Amino acid sequence: MRNTTSKLSFPVNLSYWELKHYFSLADLIVVGSGIVGLNAAISFKKKHKNARVLVLERGVLPMGASTKNAGFACFGSPTELISDLKKTSESVVWETVKMRWDGLQLLRKNLGDKNIDFQERGGFELFHSKTDYESCVSRLNYLNLQTKEYIGKSDTYTAANHKIKMFGFENLAGMILNKNEGQIDTSKMFSNLLKLAQKTGVEVLNNIEVKSVKELKTHAELESEIGVFKAKKIIVAINGFAKDLLKIKDAEPARAQVLITKPIPGLKVKGTFHYDEGFYYFRNIDNRLLFGGGRNLDLQNETTTELKVTSKIQKRLESLLKTVILPGQKLEIEHRWAGIMGVGSEKKPIIKNYSENIICAVRMGGMGVAIGSLVGKQAAELTD
Numbered sequence: 001m002r003n004t005t006s007k008l009s010f011p012v013n014l015s016y017w018e019l020k021h022y023f024s025l026a027d028l029i030v031v032g033s034g035i036v037g038l039n040a041a042i043s044f045k046k047k048h049k050n051a052r053v054l055v056l057e058r059g060v061l062p063m064g065a066s067t068k069n070a071g072f073a074c075f076g077s078p079t080e081l082i083s084d085l086k087k088t089s090e091s092v093v094w095e096t097v098k099m100r101w102d103g104l105q106l107l108r109k110n111l112g113d114k115n116i117d118f119q120e121r122g123g124f125e126l127f128h129s130k131t132d133y134e135s136c137v138s139r140l141n142y143l144n145l146q147t148k149e150y151i152g153k154s155d156t157y158t159a160a161n162h163k164i165k166m167f168g169f170e171n172l173a174g175m176i177l178n179k180n181e182g183q184i185d186t187s188k189m190f191s192n193l194l195k196l197a198q199k200t201g202v203e204v205l206n207n208i209e210v211k212s213v214k215e216l217k218t219h220a221e222l223e224s225e226i227g228v229f230k231a232k233k234i235i236v237a238i239n240g241f242a243k244d245l246l247k248i249k250d251a252e253p254a255r256a257q258v259l260i261t262k263p264i265p266g267l268k269v270k271g272t273f274h275y276d277e278g279f280y281y282f283r284n285i286d287n288r289l290l291f292g293g294g295r296n297l298d299l300q301n302e303t304t305t306e307l308k309v310t311s312k313i314q315k316r317l318e319s320l321l322k323t324v325i326l327p328g329q330k331l332e333i334e335h336r337w338a339g340i341m342g343v344g345s346e347k348k349p350i351i352k353n354y355s356e357n358i359i360c361a362v363r364m365g366g367m368g369v370a371i372g373s374l375v376g377k378q379a380a381e382l383t384d
Helices: 016-020 035-047 078-087 090-111 130-137 141-150 161-167 186-200 237-244 309-327 368-381
Strands: 026-029 055-058 124-126 157-159 175-179 203-205 210-215 220-224 227-236 251-261 272-275 280-285 290-294 333-344 350-353 360-361
Touching: 016 157, 016 251, 026 309, 035 055, 035 161, 035 186, 035 227, 035 360, 055 227, 078 090, 078 130, 090 203, 090 368, 124 309, 124 333, 130 175, 141 157, 161 175, 161 309, 161 350, 186 203, 186 237, 237 251, 237 333, 237 360, 251 309, 280 309, 290 309
Parallel strands: 026 055, 026 227, 055 203, 124 272, 227 360
Antiparallel strands: 124 175, 157 175, 210 220, 220 227, 251 290, 251 333, 272 280, 280 290, 350 360
């Protein structure tokens, strides 16, 4: 007797209602529920109020850096900008700075300063070498003229050696202040961004790992372990993980390792701090010292999507913590973690049509908090 049972294309534990709602053709599906992905979904939904918008996230929380970052609301430390200018055209560097600044203002407008605990305490860059410090100081007039032109702020960068002792630092040759740099609470930012997305009508599904994307004549499809999702438009917003799905040039993963101490009574450090072209960064959170970076010690092995910390970099972070940042102070490390950024030969994000119905919005260059809201908005605009 001929077997007339049809071949199942979905796991049998999905109900009719689940199949009907989640696996029918959506107007937009966003891959990645981080800053970029949620902003893209929100922007699209606000413009297309009756559209069905779905966000797929492979983790319980965003897998990359949106909930793992240090909460720096920054747009460029002096040595980082000077280094970028050696490798990238002047116009691209400053256009990217403007994108970061505009992105920060959009983040603050969308969520409100209270809901992200935004504080403009200034950002400081530390220098061990007197030669490096003096060389950087000699470029401050230029940096200030450019930031005035691109973000409309005067005298952004100034020497701040008088504050070195106030913070308790040792073995430093100099320090430079960026008065317009701020900080946020990463968890509050993400929590309120998610609430805004849901309030707008965006649906978010977690623990859905997308295996592949496929462009078809009338729409695009996403293959996952629980079935095939379909949408008129798809935005891939997974930053450092982009190469898992798309063939993109000049977009690589970059692991960022972080540690945080137990509470330190009388911790003097206030504001955000950078060192060595932005490769190291630290700040005070709840009277704990958060310290991250060191990727430049082992760039080859840190070009990875593996979420783990390594002894080589963690030991360097601890050494700097004890000799420069908190010399002579008793401290204990409470926790360590890693996040994945997206980087390339330049810092400007990649926001483009990958194909007719697939858009990519990746490579935040370690500045996702600043630039992510704007990148998501611009990605949504490409769907029209």
